[in-house]
Amino acid sequence: MVLRFSARSGVAAIGFFVLCTSIAVPARADNPPYNIKDGKVDIHVYNGYRRYGDSCMRCHGPDGAGSSYAPDLTNSLKHLSEDQVKETIINGRQNLANGQDKVMPSFGTVADVVNYLDDIYAYLKARSDGKLPRGRPERYDDN
Ligand code: HEC
Structure with missing residues (x-):
């Protein structure tokens, strides 16, 4: 039970991380030369x-x-x-x-x-x- 809970929150943490990087990366790449x-x-x-x-x-x-x-x-x-x-x-x-x-x-x-x-x-x-x-x-x- 405890294990399942932490696995789920782990997934949530990864999901959150992916969400953050997918927002952050285009922002960094969005540095046009014009x-x-x-x-x-x-x-x-x-x-x-x-x-x-x-x-x-x-x-x-x-x-x-x-x-x-x-x-x-x-x-x-x-x-x-x-x-x-x-x-x-x-x-x-x-x-x-x-x-x-x-x-x-x-x-x-x-x-x-x-x-x-x-x-x-x-x-x-x-x-x-x-x-x-x-x-x-x-x-x-x-x-
Ligand atoms: C005499 C004709 C000619 C002139 C002038 C010319 N190009 Fe090209 N260029 C070509 C051809 C033909 C190709 C495609 C070559 C191939 O099929 O590999 C090409 C390919 C390219 C590519 C690669 C495109 C791709 O999709 O791989 C770039 C970038 C490029 N040219 C930029 C320029 C720029 C910038 C200039 C001016 C400074 C210029 N060319 C002047 C004929 C020319």
Whole structure:
């Protein structure tokens, strides 16, 4: 009887613990690399948007939404880590399997890209998280 009681309270304790961590973990993970206030973006996201337009859009399409040649990055960033995204940008990637001839160029020596990896990531992450609609964003810190 005593044993059963403590087993049950043990389960309750574990349940409580799981409940707490499941609340706490998303809160900790919820630390986005972008700031958006009233639909307006910080200077980093804005810069990322511009760099994306200069270096990535011709393959990945407007707003990161993908093209017939290169993947939809708003989708890719849902399953790739920040490190994986940056690694792919720096080293590029070739997909020559199954008769494919798709090439993601390496941007490791392109200063306009490697110096702003955080900004490009922030922009794409905001798009991927559904926090930023398509099109040219407005900046909130206009200075
Ligand atoms: C010349 C065309 C081209 C340009 C320019 C280009 N990419 Fe790519 N990118 C590709 C292709 C093609 C792939 C898919 C390669 C594969 O199938 O493995 C890809 C893959 C990626 C991936 C991995 C996606 C996934 O789901 O695994 C990321 C992230 C990425 N590109 C980001 C960028 C960023 C950011 C830029 C601009 C700095 C950029 N790309 C510029 C063609 C391009």
